[in-house]
Amino acid sequence: MDKLKVGIIGTGLAFERLHYPAYQELSDKYEIVALCDPEPDKTRQWVDRLGIRGDSIYTDYRPMLWRNDINIFDVMVPIEHNYRVTEDIARTLAHQPGKAIICEKPLASNYEQARAHAELPRKYGIPIMIAENYRYNEDINIIRDVIRQKKVGDVVYFIQNKVVNFPHDMLKNKFARTEWRQHPVFHGGVIMDTGVHDVAGIRHIFGAIDRLQAFGVPQNDDFAPYAIVTVNMQFKSGTIGQFSFYCSGKEMQRPLIGMRIFGTGGMIYLEERDCGVINVVHDDGNREQIPYRPQRGYYNELLNLYNAMFGKETIAVTPEMEFGDAKTILDMLRSIRENKIVSVDLTENYIPTYQYGNATAQFEFHQTGWH
CATH class of the missing domain: 3.30.360.10 (Dihydrodipicolinate Reductase; domain 2)
Known part of the structure; x- marks a missing residue:
């Protein structure tokens, strides 16, 4: 069975306690091959643990994006950087088959960035999964x-x-x-x-x-x-x-x-x-x-992405969907500030703008060799 090669961007608690245990459980489907964190002390502990060579440890994620052997970029940075880092990756990888992005929730910290993040898959032709484990x-x-x-x-x-x-x-x-x-x-x-x-x-x-x-x-x-x-x-x-x-x-x-x-x-x-x-x-x-x-969301989301990359499923939680979750929180804060009732979802049903395996946007998998 083909493994998807993963580059980790951000090796803090979200990686250590949430994503890494799920990658371990799905070791027949994923292999972590590169790590990035602006603080070298955070990546140093993983070198021997994961058996990753020193030239696959980065303090700047951007050189990592040009590696042909990485299929998945898993973004776990502070919330205020989610949109900027994900947009940077998506723009660099635009329309490259066999590439995808995982981004932690919430996808952005304000209305404007959240709406722009929701447009990234369609704008750059790259699948993105938001790691909303709930x-x-x-x-x-x-x-x-x-x-x-x-x-x-x-x-x-x-x-x-x-x-x-x-x-x-x-x-x-x-x-x-x-x-x-x-x-x-x-x-x-x-x-x-x-x-x-x-x-x-x-x-x-x-x-x-x-x-x-x-x-x-x-x-x-x-x-x-x-x-x-x-x-x-x-x-x-x-x-x-x-x-x-x-x-x-x-x-x-x-x-x-x-x-x-x-x-x-x-x-x-x-x-x-x-x-x-x-x-x-x-x-x-x-x-x-x-x-x-309890707590099977991290495993299930990675399994969903794996199956999506091989055309067996659609990504269940996309930026378009997570936009509604983040917008609801922002609408709550707005309602308090302005002391009024706020409209939230404009449509009754969520319809993704892209799916795997449909005629409008097919993402096929091909194995290839924050500041």
Whole structure:
């Protein structure tokens, strides 16, 4: 089986804890052949671990782009650099068969860059996958299927409460310890960085959002402009819901509020993404518990890209789709600032501008030898 050769751009925590374990599990499909990070200390630890030669270690990603033996460029840089670095790669690799880009979420930090990022695949003729793992997680997809199968009747409304104790996490060996997250230069801080996951999951389950109204409690901390954001959403399907994101404290009571979905024939309850079970309770008193494997999004997204590169699937999460997730967060922040209801999705259904294997844009795989 052919392996896709990968060049890593950014070797921080996202690579170490999220992407690298998935590459290990898919070692029959991917091989990491080059690393880039502006801080040499970050790449040094990987040289022996991955068996990569010194001439395949870079502090500037641009020389790496001219290597014919790399198929996939995996971008894991601070959020404010996502669009610029991805656009630079896409422009350099324009219309080259057998090349693709992975970019971490969110795809950009403002409206203008997010919209421009969404146009990159069509503009440069190169496939791009956004690593939004929530859209690939088993729990989100199971809930989506339960709703589509109307196991709880027609969905009427939902509530979801997410709590992140960023002030505590920033003192631990966690993502919050990074300087660019503690003092972000992108809109929303941790609300954008972490909250976009939850928004992606919500939009994946319930579809397009017609409009929203958000409220926030301001705080003086750099990591987020608001300690808590709560937003009312009306979906084009007719479903309504409430999402709350509290980033400055703890939820002490168990079970957690989590996600609770109410239908005409029952309800769905997911306490948290790592609990491993989805509870479905029917109005007639019957109950079922659906088990799932937590944190499979990173594996599933890489498997999806691999199959797409060989023409077996379409990329599930493209920049066009992730634009809607990022825009929703930006619309929430705008609604708070301007104290008004904001329209979100202009169309009811997401239709990708390119697909693998169709007549309009075929991307075939051919094996070839931030500042």
